[in-house]
Amino acid sequence: MNTDLTGRVALVTGAARGIGEGIAQGLAENGCIVFVGDVDVQGARACAARQGPQCAGVGLDVRDEEAAKRVVAEIVRIHGGLDILVNNAGIVCTGPFDAVSRTEWDRLIGINVTGVFNCVQAAVPAMRGRAGAAIVNIASVSAEKGGGAFGNVWYGTTKAAVVAITKGLGRDLGPEGIRVNAISPGVVETDMTRGLMTPEVRARVLSRFPLGRFASTQDIALAVVYLASDASAFVTGETLAVDGGFLRT
Numbered sequence: 050m051n052t053d054l055t056g057r058v059a060l061v062t063g064a065a066r067g068i069g070e071g072i073a074q075g076l077a078e079n080g081c082i083v084f085v086g087d088v089d090v091q092g093a094r095a096c097a098a099r100q101g102p103q104c105a106g107v108g109l110d111v112r113d114e115e116a117a118k119r120v121v122a123e124i125v126r127i128h129g130g131l132d133i134l135v136n137n138a139g140i141v142c143t144g145p146f147d148a149v150s151r152t153e154w155d156r157l158i159g160i161n162v163t164g165v166f167n168c169v170q171a172a173v174p175a176m177r178g179r180a181g182a183a184i185v186n187i188a189s190v191s192a193e194k195g196g197g198a199f200g201n202v203w204y205g206t207t208k209a210a211v212v213a214i215t216k217g218l219g220r221d222l223g224p225e226g227i228r229v230n231a232i233s234p235g236v237v238e239t240d241m242t243r244g245l246m247t248p249e250v251r252a253r254v255l256s257r258f259p260l261g262r263f264a265s266t267q268d269i270a271l272a273v274v275y276l277a278s279d280a281s282a283f284v285t286g287e288t289l290a291v292d293g294g295f296l297r298t
């Protein structure tokens with residue numbers, strides 16, 4: 050399977066920590082030049098330094114469309130274009146549907162959906178004409194269920210939008226040779242989920258995973274490497290669940 054990404058240039062959003070860091074590492078291990086974008090600029094730089102000299106950390110709040118354009122313009126200035134965009138930045142929303150304020154909803158949709166819009170609009174012009182160009186979106190099992198192990202209906206709604214974006218862009222960008230796919234992780238133990246788990250909650254949620262464990266960030270990164278590389282050259286518009294069987298229960 051050809052997962053060699055040598056010489057390809059990627060931007061991974063929300064990659065200062067957690068799943069995004071795992072993705073940056075997975076891409077870098079396969080030879081990719083990785084820009085780690087995060088609203089936490091110090092964290093982004095530290096993450097990039099951990100991956101090696103071909104990686105760079107950049108400040109990027111995905112809610113800011115001008116910032117997205119600036120980051121892509123800088124990548125184009127240095128490398129002449131962009132091959133891979135991973136829309137990973139996201140926040141969760143938990144609890145009863147009627148306890149969520151309009152302010153929280155605006156923030157949720159601003160990062161999880163408008164953030165994808167901003168990064169796609171900024172990145173696609175820089176991806177045109179690049180052989181093997183690929184976009185990978187990080188959705189969630191919550192998209193299919195309208196809420197998941199932790200995320201509520203509003204979170205699931207934003208991730209369902211990410212799945213729809215993936216399907217539609219797969220169709221729209223296919224003729225230009227840009228593939229667009231998504232991954233729906235099950236639970237991954239990151240800063241996003243750790244704080245939500247008491248030992249009792251952890252045991253209860255774990256019992257819903259047929260494979261008997263949560264995902265590692267590497268489980269997700271391996272799937273991203275597949276979808277970002279020529280190994281998946283004939284796959285587009287798809288959402289791949291990497292969930293230990295959660296959606297089958």
Ligand SMILES: NC(=O)c1ccc[n+]([C@@H]2O[C@H](COP(=O)([O-])OP(=O)(O)OC[C@H]3O[C@@H](n4cnc5c(N)ncnc54)[C@H](O)[C@@H]3O)[C@@H](O)[C@H]2O)c1
Binds near residue numbers: 066
């Ligand atoms: N952890 C899980 O169980 C799980 C499951 C399914 C899907 N996901 C999705 O995976 C993605 C990563 O989740 P995680 O668990 O690593 O979360 P995390 O909270 O550990 O990390 C999220 C990263 O995104 C960054 N970020 C937040 N807002 C941003 C913004 N406006 N612009 C740029 N960066 C921003 C944060 O600074 C952080 O570095 C999210 O889209 C999340 O919805 C996570």
